[in-house]
Amino acid sequence: MSTETLEKEVKEVKKPSEPLLSKKRKALLTNPLDEDNPITIQVLGICSALAVTVALKPTLVMAIAVTAVLVLANVVISALRNTIPNRIRIIVQLVVVASLVAIVDQVLKAYSYDVWKELSVFIGLIITNCIVMGRLEAFALGNKPWDAMLDGLGNSFGYAWIILAIAFFRELTGSGKLFGVKVLPEEYIGNGVMMSPAGACVLLGVLIWIIRSRNGYVED
Amino acid sequence: MENLLNIFIKSIFIDNMIFAYFLGMCSYLAVSKKYKTAAGLGMAVIFVLGITVPLNWLAYNFLLKEGALTWISEDFASIDLEVLKFIVFIAIVAAFVQLTEMAVEKFSPSLYNSLGIFLPLIAVNCSILGGALFLPTRDYEFAEAVTFGLGSGIGWFLAVVSLAAIREKMAYADVPKPLRGLGITFIIVGLMAFGFMSFGGFELPFKNKEQQQAEQEKTSQVSENVDPLSVANYSE
Numbered sequence: 001m002s003t004e005t006l007e008k009e010v011k012e013v014k015k016p017s018e019p020l021l022s023k024k025r026k027a028l029l030t031n032p033l034d035e036d037n038p039i040t041i042q043v044l045g046i047c048s049a050l051a052v053t054v055a056l057k058p059t060l061v062m063a064i065a066v067t068a069v070l071v072l073a074n075v076v077i078s079a080l081r082n083t084i085p086n087r088i089r090i091i092v093q094l095v096v097v098a099s100l101v102a103i104v105d106q107v108l109k110a111y112s113y114d115v116w117k118e119l120s121v122f123i124g125l126i127i128t129n130c131i132v133m134g135r136l137e138a139f140a141l142g143n144k145p146w147d148a149m150l151d152g153l154g155n156s157f158g159y160a161w162i163i164l165a166i167a168f169f170r171e172l173t174g175s176g177k178l179f180g181v182k183v184l185p186e187e188y189i190g191n192g193v194m195m196s197p198a199g200a201c202v203l204l205g206v207l208i209w210i211i212r213s214r215n216g217y218v219e220d
Numbered sequence: 221m222e223n224l225l226n227i228f229i230k231s232i233f234i235d236n237m238i239f240a241y242f243l244g245m246c247s248y249l250a251v252s253k254k255y256k257t258a259a260g261l262g263m264a265v266i267f268v269l270g271i272t273v274p275l276n277w278l279a280y281n282f283l284l285k286e287g288a289l290t291w292i293s294e295d296f297a298s299i300d301l302e303v304l305k306f307i308v309f310i311a312i313v314a315a316f317v318q319l320t321e322m323a324v325e326k327f328s329p330s331l332y333n334s335l336g337i338f339l340p341l342i343a344v345n346c347s348i349l350g351g352a353l354f355l356p357t358r359d360y361e362f363a364e365a366v367t368f369g370l371g372s373g374i375g376w377f378l379a380v381v382s383l384a385a386i387r388e389k390m391a392y393a394d395v396p397k398p399l400r401g402l403g404i405t406f407i408i409v410g411l412m413a414f415g416f417m418s419f420g421g422f423e424l425p426f427k428n429k430e431q432q433q434a435e436q437e438k439t440s441q442v443s444e445n446v447d448p449l450s451v452a453n454y455s456e
Contacts, residue, residue, distance in 0.1 A: 040402070043246065043249055043250070043402055044246060045246070046242070046245035046246055046249065047242050047243055047244070047245045047246070047346045050242040050245065051241060051242050051243075090314065090343060090344070091311075091314050091315075091318070094310050094311075094314055094343070094344075095307065095310075095311070098306045098307045098310045098311075099307060101306050102303060102304070102306045102307060105306070106303060121350060121353040121354060121357070124305075124306050124309075124349065124353045125243070125346050125349060125350055125353065127306060127310055127349060128310075128344050128345065128346045128348075128349045129346070130246035130344070133344050193414075196413075196417065197239075197240070197241075197242050197413060198239070198410045198411075198413030198414045198417060199410065200410075201242075201406050201407070201409050201410030201413055202406070202407050202410035202411070204406050205399075205402075205403050205404065205405075205406030205407035205410065206403075206407070208399075208402055208403040208406065209396075209398055209399045209403045212398035212399075212403065213397075213398035216398075217398070218397050218398065218400060219400050219401025219402060
């Protein structure tokens with residue numbers, strides 16, 4: 001009880017010095033969208049970016065699933081950060097993430113069975129999605145829950161817009177559809193290369209090229 | 221036996237972990253800068269996949285699957301623990317990796333120096349968990365699961381070693397600045413994946429169950445008539 005009030009006091013003292021959405025915190029949200037993007041700059045979470053982006057619908061579901069898992073896992077790990085022994089932290093992180101993924105998996109199975117079947121193993125692979133582990137290691141273990149939540153939101157939005165962009169081009173050129181609705185004329189014959197993950201790989205390479213020539217990031 | 225050879229070749233070339241499913245991409249891109257580190261991690265992946273896939277097969281068939289607990293008592297026939305598969309699989313993988321790391325460190329310091337540093341990376345490598353998660357969707361026997369694990373590991377090893385060799389050569393190439401590093405690597409991986417697709421006769425991934433079954437029947441028919449080693453025959 002006493003520690004609780006103490007924490008409250010500390011929080012109240014700190015609050016005026018750092019508003020809920022200070023400049024630093026806004027940067028947590030907006031940086032991952034472009035100059036610190038998890039996919040194009042940090043090279044995290046590539047597996048799912050290539051594997052699930054055949055069409056927009058499963059991609060959107062995947063993006064929502066990753067957002068839910070990443071934000072919750074960030075908050076939980078950040079809340080537990082002072083009680084986790086350093087040596088076993090990876091196993092603790094894996095257990096937290098695996099339980100969250102199991103919940104997401106069951107919710108999807110109940111409410112959106114077709115998409116669940118389509119995504120199959122890739123929902124499970126959110127556990128080892130490097131975005132989740134990477135952000136837990138790099139951010140949640142050293143920051144407060146609110147910051148960790150913003151970081152999780154920012155990174156999952158950065159992830160979401162890249163995979164949605166890839167899915168948009170792949171579905172449009174691959175089958176002439178958007179969200180399963182035909183938008184190109186009937187005569188259009190789908191481009192099989194874009195439907196294959198290999199095409200996605202080349203597309204992602206080109207996308208990275210465009211983004212990096214815009215923001216000037218260069219690898220040595 | 222023919223069936224095992226089929227699965228072995230299929231998991232190395234046609235269903236290659238990297239080029240067909242893109243599993244384990246993060247560590248694949250991260251370690252493929254140097255041939256030597258790539259080969260080290262590749263060996264570690266073969267070892268860990270070859271052992272954790274059978275382990276997870278046992279866990280799935282004797283613990284998680286619906287009716288899997290009947291070996292304890294008939295009363296458990298209706299219990300379905302498949303909800304827990306993520307936690308059980310990842311716990312087995314993480315525990316095995318940790319144990320191996322400790323054992324290797326104690327008994328063979330030289331091996332630890334070459335392989336040990338990669339072991340923690342492996343616990344979070346998608347290809348290991350991916351291999352386990354494919355088990356419920358494919359009805360493998362135990363021997364088939366062992367073959368599948370080893371084959372997938374060898375496929376991953378091949379992929380990472382060949383990419384590392386290309387990237388070492390590429391140090392002398394004049395690549396446009398924003399494309400350097402990750403961008404050009406992706407395009408190369410894409411081209412390599414096209415090459416590997418020819419093993420499968422240019423079939424599209426994400427087949428539904430019936431197609432998969434039809435394909436399985438087809439490949440098993442092919443292997444009855446023709447030497448299963450000549451992979452080119454799969455294209456028909």
